[in-house]
Amino acid sequence: MSNEEGDLYIGIDLGTSRSAIATSRGQRHVVESYVGWPLDMVARKVIKRDVLIGREALDNRMMLDLHRPLERGLLKEGSEKDQAAVRQLMSHLLDLAGVREARENGSRVRAVVGVPAEALRVNKEHLREALQGLVDGLIIVSEPFAVAYGLETLLHALVIDVGAGTTDFCMMKGHYPTDEDQRTLPNAGDWVDEQLARLLSERKTEVNVSIHTVRRWKEAWSFVGEQSKPLKVTVPVGGKPTEIDITEEMRLACEGLIAPVAETMIDLVAASETEYQEKVRQNIILAGGSSAIRGFAKRLEEELTEYGGGKIKVVDDPVFAGCDGGLALATDAPGADWEKLSS
């Protein structure tokens, strides 16, 4: 429709845990949403850079003032550092996707940036300020809406985006979702990490691991329901590598997500028009990094049984589903609208 020759369209998923970019020229990149500045002159000398982004920042966190700018799905109120971190993260993604060169070669860059729904509600202006000037046209959108658009599930559907900071729900009714069509829960990936860390500290008192390690375990082995093989990890105990079983703790931490997510899902379905509830129940999309928890979609389907049953589809590519949706929005938006939105 509007994809004019020479213009570059991009979709970005600015997430609490990971951020991803997809461009109309086929570039796709993902980085962990960490930004760190050297703590002091010594750190700067060692790192030899003004700022580190993503995994590199996480790996050097001891020497950095480390920020995950959308912690809990929100840009912290009044935090200039977090605003700067968002900008650094975006710049990094744009550089990875060759946006700087494209702009130098005269291409107009038009971006749709998906953010957690709560950040869109609370930090819209701060986000826009943080991203000012990085692209030639900017649309900010809630992440679950971008996912729904990308999958073309626009009518009688419910998107559940289980991210790191928040779980966002978005009912798609064929019109732009209102506040009533959306919900946000604080129970999401980070919450699972905290539960798992707490359970381990209570039950395996000899083990002392960082939240980053716990997160890594969760990302590798999270599950709900039955687990055929025990989950065993090796950690130093009194300096000695020791194997511990974390199966039960992992199960309990992950299963803690089921009740709040299921309740909100059922609540939203029940709030939709009676004649369409069956269609909505058959058209529930599970997205976001934490949708990868093994057995999670099945358990949510079981929760729907007594309400007439339903079908929950996990997106094929949780990492890129959001930015692919953003890219679809960017290319579909008419050129005239982009002109109005030019920064």
Next chain:
Amino acid sequence: MRQNDRIKRSLIRELVEENLEAIERRPKGSLRRHRRSRKIRLTWWLLSGIVGMTVGALFFFLVLDTGGRLYRQWLGNGPETTQAADDGSVIDTLGEAVLPAGFTRPGPLEPDVIPLAVQLIAIDAGHGGDEEGTITESGLVEKELTLDIAKRLKRLLESASYSVTMTRTRDEAVQLKERSRRANEDRADLFLSIHVNWIGNRTVRGVETYFLGPTDDPHLRELAALENRDSGYSVADYRRLLDTIYTDAKSVESRRLATAVQRSLLVSLRRTTPEISNRGVKCAPFVVLVATEMPAILAEVSCLSNEHEARLLARPAYRQQIARALFEGIRDYCAPPESADSGGGKGKES
């Protein structure tokens, strides 16, 4: 496929509109609105004054000349309009969405362009007397919590120079109808009903705010406008129009108030209790909201069913935090957008 394309176009249009509003820092749903500068506010006040004077003059003519002759001569609008004014057909016609010839259908009312000062706030402490509300195993009673929070909120509002009226100030049973009547009689500008939730799933802890939903009759919304003031309405039509304008404004403003209070509750309570869930801003036909004549909301400020929340609610500091969150929500609603963060202050710019 064609339906999907149509939906996509519509979604993009709304999305772009929302982003343009953010760029121009205009409130949601106000794309066609002017920015709310003092100058424009003054202009609108003048226009509102002119409309008011026109209505007053029409009313004056009609009362003086009961046959409506002077009124019709003054209008000089020919037989069709006169007939309409005589037999009341214009009134019926308006109700059926068929408009007289030469009549311009009004656009939707934009309440923000007629800023009204908020001076008197009615606080309704839910339940009372025999009507105890929910009670926990540990003996916390909803009616006592709501009254305590209401009194704390009253003090905060009064210290910010608002006037406050309360539907009850002690442990007494007050019928819902009576609560609305008291607020209406006092001519309150806003109405806030405070409740504490009880949810079957006792792990849930969240806040939700209700307002009376907008009318689903699109014609009423269309009527609520100002551009048609020279179109030959009868006084009754004008009165009906103004009533409709008011109905629409109440609904829009109630929603805006609910959104501000819900946001404030979440932001404030999550500072100490990050697990608090956003149960949303919702429409509901609560009697107490239906019968009030001013923007009215009902806030479920916590969940007594949740053990942790109940423990927190037992602490005065937490109840004060809730009262402060409600106060800040009201203050944000009342403050003009450009100074919403500046704190304090009284009412809307007038």
